[in-house]
Structures are given as C-alpha cells and as structure tokens.
Amino acid sequence: MNTFFKQNPNWYAVYTRSRAEKKLHTLLVQKKVECFLPLKKTLSQRTDRKKTIELPLIPSYLFVRITEKEHFDVLNTPGAVCYVRFDGQPAAIPDEQIDYLRQIIINEPRDLTVQYDNFSRGDMVEVRSGPLKGIKAEVIQIRGKERLLLRFESLGYCVHVELPAEELMAYRELAAS
Incomplete structure (x- = not known):
C-alpha cells in the first residue's frame, strides 16, 4: 500500500469516466464515502423550451475524503478511473481548497469587473x-x-x-x- 494515504482522512481528486461524475457520486454516497461534486447551473436549449441543468464545474473530477482503508473502495466503484496525481503520487487537497470551491458554488459567479x-x-x-x-x-x-x-x-x-x-x-x- 502506498504511504500517501494517512490515517486521518484527506481530500483527493478522482478522475472519472466521461460523463460519469453524478453516477459515481451517487454510488460513493451509498458506500458512505464522503465526496463532493461541484455543479454549476446552465441553461440548455431544447427544441421546445429552455431548461436549467446542472453540469459538473470540473468535468471528469470528483473529490473524495478518504483514509487508507477506503482507497480501493473508491477505485473499485464503476466510473472511477484513477486518482489525480502530481509528481507520481495522488495529490492531497487541503480542506480550504474544497471550501473555496464550495464558496464559489454557493455564491455563483457574478457579472463583476476587474481592472x-x-x-x-x-x-x-x-x-x-x-x-x-x-x-x-x-x-x-x-x-x-x-x-x-x-x-x-x-x-x-x-x-x-x-x-x-x-x-x-x-x-x-x-x-x-
């Protein structure tokens, strides 16, 4: 077993199959794995109407907070491909970065200006x-x-x-x- 997973849970990004983010999220929640799927609302034009749909903010990414013993449970779930890696090791994501993403989702982008x-x-x-x-x-x-x-x-x-x-x-x- 790799030593990158600690006894305390950390956040990791899981790369998913294309368009499998929501399904993987549902399956992991059923397995009682803490996960976060940032979604954005977008307007979709249908032939007869416009519909608001939720799409992943970051396509093919799902964030999981896991310990060492949950490592294989996540990867053995249909839709999971691998952990996102930096320098050959799965990248632990600080809690504050996940909190930032949650703030962005909650506050939704606004049309404001930057000089x-x-x-x-x-x-x-x-x-x-x-x-x-x-x-x-x-x-x-x-x-x-x-x-x-x-x-x-x-x-x-x-x-x-x-x-x-x-x-x-x-x-x-x-x-x-």
Missing part, C-alpha cells in the same frame, strides 16, 4: 472581501478587461471568476500591509 492592468499573468492574488474572502489563487489568463482565469494551487485546475478589483489583493501587497 486588468492591476494584475499580470502569474500574479498570486487573494480575495480580500466579499463572499469569496480568503481564497488564494494564481492569475493564469486575463480575458479582456473584465475577466480573470484563476488557478487554485492544490487542485491544478482553473476556474473562471469575475470579481471587482477592490476584492482582490496581490500577494506582494499582502507582504507590505
């Missing part, structure tokens, strides 16, 4: 006010004058977040305050 000239690609930022206060991320891309693509360190995944400039603070500003 793009305040931040550059590669800058580390922290949300200093508002419902996402305390979230730390890296600016990966600036899309136009009003949108930033942020990467959450431990997830290794990018999330589009639109925030007013006054809600973000660069790490270099944090050190000076």
Whole structure:
C-alpha cells in the first residue's frame, strides 16, 4: 500500500469516466464515502423550451475524503478511473481548497469587473472581501478587461471568476500591509 494515504482522512481528486461524475457520486454516497461534486447551473436549449441543468464545474473530477482503508473502495466503484496525481503520487487537497470551491458554488459567479492592468499573468492574488474572502489563487489568463482565469494551487485546475478589483489583493501587497 502506498504511504500517501494517512490515517486521518484527506481530500483527493478522482478522475472519472466521461460523463460519469453524478453516477459515481451517487454510488460513493451509498458506500458512505464522503465526496463532493461541484455543479454549476446552465441553461440548455431544447427544441421546445429552455431548461436549467446542472453540469459538473470540473468535468471528469470528483473529490473524495478518504483514509487508507477506503482507497480501493473508491477505485473499485464503476466510473472511477484513477486518482489525480502530481509528481507520481495522488495529490492531497487541503480542506480550504474544497471550501473555496464550495464558496464559489454557493455564491455563483457574478457579472463583476476587474481592472486588468492591476494584475499580470502569474500574479498570486487573494480575495480580500466579499463572499469569496480568503481564497488564494494564481492569475493564469486575463480575458479582456473584465475577466480573470484563476488557478487554485492544490487542485491544478482553473476556474473562471469575475470579481471587482477592490476584492482582490496581490500577494506582494499582502507582504507590505
């Protein structure tokens, strides 16, 4: 058995088969495994109507909080492919990163603006006010004058977040305050 799983439960990202996230989530909940599937609401155009549907925020990813003895239970569940790995080991995700994702889901993205000239690609930022206060991320891309693509360190995944400039603070500003 690998030593990456500790006796205390940690969060790990499980890579799933395509479009199997919800089914895997249901099966793991039935097995009493603590898991989190971040979903986003989107409008789908049907031939006769528009329908709001929930899609995974991060396709093919499901987050599980497990101990060593639950390791194989998760992988032996239909729909699970493997654990997401960094440097050859399954990547433990800090509780705070999962909490950040939950905050994003609860507060749903808003159409707010960011002054793009305040931040550059590669800058580390922290949300200093508002419902996402305390979230730390890296600016990966600036899309136009009003949108930033942020990467959450431990997830290794990018999330589009639109925030007013006054809600973000660069790490270099944090050190000076």
